[in-house]
Amino acid sequence: MKSLGLVDIGGTTIKFAVWDGENLQHHHAIATPKTRADFFELLTAEVNQMKTQVPIVGVGISSPGAVDKKTGVVGGASAIPYIHNFEIQKELSEKFGLPVSMENDANCAALAELASGAGAGADSLAFLVVGTGVGGSLIFNHRIWHGAHLFGGEFGFMMATAKNTVSEVGTVPNALRRYQAANPEAESIDGKQLFELAAAGDAAASKEVQTIYRTLATTIYNLQYSFDPEKIVIGGGVSNNPALIPGIEAEIAKIRKQVPIASIKPEVVPCVYTDEANLRGAAVDFEQTYPEIG
Incomplete structure (x- = not known):
């Protein structure tokens, strides 16, 4: 080269x-x-x-x-x-x-991860960038799927509930805002501390963190059964949190129990490159x- x-x-x-x-x-x-x-x-x-x-x-x-x-x-x-x-x-x-x-x-x-990162060796993957919102990319046969309107991979626009998008309920900044609105004394905490509070047993923090896990798990499950990529790679700052992938996988397991016919377990991995x-x-x-x- x-x-x-x-x-x-x-x-x-x-x-x-x-x-x-x-x-x-x-x-x-x-x-x-x-x-x-x-x-x-x-x-x-x-x-x-x-x-x-x-x-x-x-x-x-x-x-x-x-x-x-x-x-x-x-x-x-x-x-x-x-x-x-x-x-x-x-x-x-x-x-x-x-x-x-x-x-x-x-x-x-996504192309970087496919070439030599978390998606190396795969022909297809879905890449979710979880930040302020949720963006990403779809790759098939080593090529980006741009979509008819160049919106391929804009997973954050997908509906997570009857009223909310994936970006609104599946990201740390929005979860933190909801937690702080209910707990004004926590105005100075950051996303990392929100996860720490959840791990320590804070019920309100735990609810917000589980909402993130459940939203991302549902999104990943739907992507697996609509596009069927070999791997699903998670990027963005939250991908550095060692609790993220296990939390998502636990929620995916619950979804698969709800749908016993769902035989595929999505392979979810954190990104390599930042x-x-x-x-x-x-x-x-x-x-x-x-x-x-x-």
């Missing part, structure tokens, strides 16, 4: 690295510019710097928003409004003087986009 320049566009920082085929080199982050002009200036300068370090043959980019692989336009919305709704991929390619690939950040993370996932996945996406170059 020839060397690539890699960019991970985030709302707070933009990460840069050079991919040597196995590892990230010259990995660093810079604060995200406030304007489109400054954004283009920063990326162009960084890519030019990469060119002086190694002979890169192209640039792979991880981006928020609904990335249209056919048009090179980033639709949807994100914390960086100026990257949306114009031919950004084409413009960046012209400024860099190199081929550019772009893919949604959750999809990039800060490097989007950059690594951008390299995989570039290789898939331009197989003749790699």
Whole structure:
């Protein structure tokens, strides 16, 4: 594999690295510019710097928003409004003087896990990113399933109850808000402490944590029996909690008892890559986009 320049566009920082085929080199982050002009200036300068370090043959980019692989336009919305709704991929390619690939950040993370992380060796997987909301990705035959409207993998929009989405009841920040609303004296606690309170026997905290487990378990069960992936990978900060997977699996076991005919036990695993996932996945996406170059 020839060397690539890699960019991970985030709302707070933009990460840069050079991919040597196995590892990230010259990995660093810079604060995200406030304007489109400054954004283009920063990326162009960084890519030019990469060119002086190694002979890169192209640039792979991880981006928020609904990335249209056919048009090179980033639709949807994100914390960086100026990257949306114009031919950004084409413009960046012209400024860099190199081929550019772009893919949604959750999809990039999923590709990284499939290539050499928690999904290595599988042909298909579902990847859930559990953060403020629940996003993710679906991969079949090593390819992202984008969907007819570029909403493939937006699991957070699924209904978890008659009134609430998966994002509303299946994430730590929302569980914490509900707990604090009922317990004003706990205003200063964080998500980690919510789980600790639940483990210590706090009934209200335990109820919120079980709601998270049950919501994610139901979502995973439904994904298993609708798309039947080989593995289901959990990403996001909460994936570092050693109690998460056992908690989800316990709820899946309850669901399977309710549906005795359900013979498949979903294989649920935590992600391997964290800060490097989007950059690594951008390299995989570039290789898939331009197989003749790699």
